[in-house]
Amino acid sequence: MAALRIIVTGGNGQLGMEFRDLSENSEYDFAFLSSSDLDISNRTSVIDYFKKNEAHIILNCAAYTKVDLAESEKMKAYDVNSNGVKNLLDAMPEDCIMLHYSTDYVYQAKSGIAVRETEPTSPSNVYAASKLAGDQHVIKSKKKALVIRTSWVYSTHGNNFVKTMLRLADRLPELKVVNDQIGSPTYAKDLALVSLDMIDKLLSSKDNSLYNTVYHYSNMGQISWFDFAKEIFAQSNKSMPLTGISTVEYPTPASRPSWSVLDCDLIQDTFEVAIFDWKASLKSCLDKLIYQDL
Numbered sequence: 001m002a003a004l005r006i007i008v009t010g011g012n013g014q015l016g017m018e019f020r021d022l023s024e025n026s027e028y029d030f031a032f033l034s035s036s037d038l039d040i041s042n043r044t045s046v047i048d049y050f051k052k053n054e055a056h057i058i059l060n061c062a063a064y065t066k067v068d069l070a071e072s073e074k075m076k077a078y079d080v081n082s083n084g085v086k087n088l089l090d091a092m093p094e095d096c097i098m099l100h101y102s103t104d105y106v107y108q109a110k111s112g113i114a115v116r117e118t119e120p121t122s123p124s125n126v127y128a129a130s131k132l133a134g135d136q137h138v139i140k141s142k143k144k145a146l147v148i149r150t151s152w153v154y155s156t157h158g159n160n161f162v163k164t165m166l167r168l169a170d171r172l173p174e175l176k177v178v179n180d181q182i183g184s185p186t187y188a189k190d191l192a193l194v195s196l197d198m199i200d201k202l203l204s205s206k207d208n209s210l211y212n213t214v215y216h217y218s219n220m221g222q223i224s225w226f227d228f229a230k231e232i233f234a235q236s237n238k239s240m241p242l243t244g245i246s247t248v249e250y251p252t253p254a255s256r257p258s259w260s261v262l263d264c265d266l267i268q269d270t271f272e273v274a275i276f277d278w279k280a281s282l283k284s285c286l287d288k289l290i291y292q293d294l
């Protein structure tokens, strides 16, 4: 029997690249699409693509992720993060499964308790609002699609906090890092592995209630960006004097939630997937980064 075909949109992003790495030892037949291969905001192109190409699973890693720039590029953010998702849902074959990725930024929850999927959404910036609009398309859809909301994503690929810290360590004598935003980092490789586990389970289940639902996934741990930076430097044996500062002292065009810790019980209980410890995942990413130019 021919292998099932997985389409990865946003195939050159952090998460898309992790799927690329995992695809080398996979039983599935992967097709990786960059934004120039398939612009998901272009409805005609998306419909045309799925008319011409087989797809059993879609991993929608495509997103407009420039959180601060989105404040002045609202249309662009909505085009990709909302209309793009709707285009995929409308164009995908009836029996195709879609995993769509979204963000912790859709919440502004009270600190102290990990945020469950039932928490009311309250996006504090344009990026988050556009992602929420995309999630709502998935939730309302009758297609086999689900949402995985994640937080503080990093990888050996692309641009992210871990790589920025390592780069700055070689350039600056000291660093100031925000210490009043609390969340959980997510190694994109872990999220990719968990997604593939979920696909195996979805393919062997006839339970349609698994779809049109939101799940949370992050690594385990509750830390500030300051704590994250401290651990990055400790694990990579770099001495960097760090000062913790408040969000007010580091203003950005888009405001961010101060509490972003996601409760991952639902995904763990439903799909029996592993939730890895944040320090262990950081170590495996740093071990890979040692052999790579930043």
Ligand SMILES: NC(=O)c1ccc[n+]([C@@H]2O[C@H](COP(=O)([O-])OP(=O)(O)OC[C@H]3O[C@@H](n4cnc5c(N)ncnc54)[C@H](OP(=O)(O)O)[C@@H]3O)[C@@H](O)[C@H]2O)c1
Pocket (backbone or CB within 6 Å): 009, 010, 011, 012, 013, 014, 015, 016, 034, 035, 036, 038, 039, 040, 041, 060, 061, 062, 063, 064, 065, 080, 084, 101, 102, 103, 104, 131, 149, 150, 151, 152, 153, 154, 158, 159
């Ligand atoms: N990064 C985080 O900290 C974080 C946190 C929470 C949730 N998330 C979510 O996790 C998912 C994966 O994020 P990531 O960090 O892997 O993002 P990323 O590295 O920024 O990758 C996003 C990819 O989407 C592609 N893209 C942009 N516009 C597109 C379009 N119109 N059509 C097709 N592709 C398009 C980009 O391709 P080009 O570069 O070729 O334009 C890029 O490769 C996203 O849904 C994001 O919202 C991320």
